Amino acid sequence: MENPEQPHDIADEFRMLGENLVQALRSAWESPERQKLQDEIEAGLNQFATTIKQEADSFQQSPTGQQLKSDIEDLRQRVESGEAVDKARDELVKALKALNAELEKFTGRGGGDRA
Numbered sequence: 001m002e003n004p005e006q007p008h009d010i011a012d013e014f015r016m017l018g019e020n021l022v023q024a025l026r027s028a029w030e031s032p033e034r035q036k037l038q039d040e041i042e043a044g045l046n047q048f049a050t051t052i053k054q055e056a057d058s059f060q061q062s063p064t065g066q067q068l069k070s071d072i073e074d075l076r077q078r079v080e081s082g083e084a085v086d087k088a089r090d091e092l093v094k095a096l097k098a099l100n101a102e103l104e105k106f107t108g109r110g111g112g113d114r115a
Contacts (some may be wrong), residue, residue, distance in 0.1 A: 028034060059065040078084040 060069070075084065079086075
């Protein structure tokens, strides 16, 4: 014997399941435990940021930090003046010449003196 109410019962149960899931998620989200965890995470992140800033400030004032700052400024000036680019170009040309000389030896082409 077929009950005409069965399709509605299934649909009603799915609807109730959805409502119950939403309510369970809402309860979990609004729970004091979740809020406490969020507060702890936020406090931990704030403390982490404070510690990192303090250490960065301390490093910046240290002799090593001052030397690094000076080295970076020196590099910036050399890059702006083109000195670093010229030096990099010279080093690249030397490396390419050496590589070509080795390849010429390998292939037997000789190539002569490539100073």
